[in-house]
Amino acid sequence: MIMNSQLESRKTSITSIASGKGGVGKTFITANLAACLVKGGKRVLVVDCDLGLANMDILLGITPTLTLQDIVFGNQDVRDVIIASKAGFDLVPASSGVKEMGQLLYEKIQLIKTTLSTIIPDYDEVLLDTGAGISEVVLQFSIFAPKNVIVLNREPTSLTDAYAVIKVMHQRFGTDSFGIIVNSVKDEKEADRLFSHIDTVSKEFLGLPLYYLGHVVNNEAVPRSIMKQKVLAQDEPNSIVGKNCYNIAKAITTWK
Ligand SMILES: Nc1ncnc2c1ncn2[C@@H]1O[C@H](COP(=O)(O)OP(=O)(O)OP(=O)(O)O)[C@@H](O)[C@H]1O
Ligand SMILES: [Mg+2]
Known part of the structure; x- marks a missing residue:
């Protein structure tokens, strides 16, 4: 009995980060949440699921030699593709500018999921940074994760796309x-106010209440950190954005 509960508590939590509209901050938030989770003592893996236009590696200042492309088309072992980031989490990078990767067939996406399943038990938290929109690739990765996070900003189009x-x-x-x-x-x-808006729409049209995880303020430290290829929440944990990210990371770990 004790063993069962111990195993249960060690179960990996898998969270997808999606948005609908592009450029709303998914990749920045994923990297920063991952760093916060590491700070909280978790073993964290980030998977770049933006297969056609991957850029998590750039954000982290990492130059991968192998990517998901080598798993899909080159039979590469996933453990050889994992690369450690300076922020303390591991990354499975994807390739950028490879059209075939952005339009992968169902079987190939399943192959990636099966491959990832072999390493997932090594981690406490797995974050999937997906691409924008509702392509089959995005949806298939999203359903792989029991926890689905949607990022939106103050633009009305991001709100309608998040709802979509x-x-x-x-x-x-x-x-x-x-x-x-x-x-x-x-x-x-x-x-x-923005959360309340989308929550009301979701309740009214889908009968579905949404879960508020938190917010990140608009701050010039964000693009500055991206330019420096540094993870802000690790570099400046006491900054306002750093604190915002720590609060969200905490909310994610307590969210059932
Ligand atoms: N809180 C913020 N304050 C200021 N600028 C921000 C903030 N969040 C994101 N940005 C800006 O938005 C840009 C896009 O962020 P990011 O690449 O994380 O978005 P994305 O949703 O992953 O985009 P894509 O849909 O293309 O994958 C960043 O380059 C950054 O400068
Ligand atoms: Mg992105």
Whole structure:
């Protein structure tokens, strides 16, 4: 009995980060949450699931020699593809500018998932940074993760696109648990207002309440950290954005 509960508590948590609209901060948030989770003592793996336009490696200042492409088309062992980041988490990088990777067939996506399943038990937290939109690749990675996070910002188009992702996943796969991160806001009040808006729409049209995970303020430290290829939450944990990210990481670990 004790052994069972110990095994249960060690189970890996898998979270996908999606958005609908592109450029809302998924990759920045994924990297920073991963660093916060590492700080909290977790073993963390990030998988770059933006297969056609991967850029997590760039954000981290890493130059991978092998990527998911080598697993899909080169039979490479996933353990040889994993690369350690300076922020303390591992990364499975993807390739960029390879059209075939952005339009992978169902079987190839399944191959990636099966391969990832062999390493997932080595980690406490696995974060999947997906591409924008509702392509088959994005949806297939999202349903791989029991926890689905949607990032949006103050732009009305990001709100409608976030709702579109929720609707498609709910209606097609029966997904009924979505966590919302509101990015690039002035303050918590604005984030609350934006969350309340999408939550109301989701409840009204899908009968589905959403889960608020937190917000990140719009701050010039974000693009500055990206230019420096540094992870802000690791570099400046006491900055406002650093604290925002720590709060979200905490919310993710307590979210069932
Ligand atoms: N909180 C923030 N404050 C200021 N700028 C931000 C913030 N979050 C993101 N940005 C800016 O938005 C840009 C896009 O961020 P990011 O690449 O993480 O988005 P994305 O959702 O992953 O994009 P894509 O859909 O192309 O994958 C960054 O280069 C950064 O400069
Ligand atoms: Mg991205």
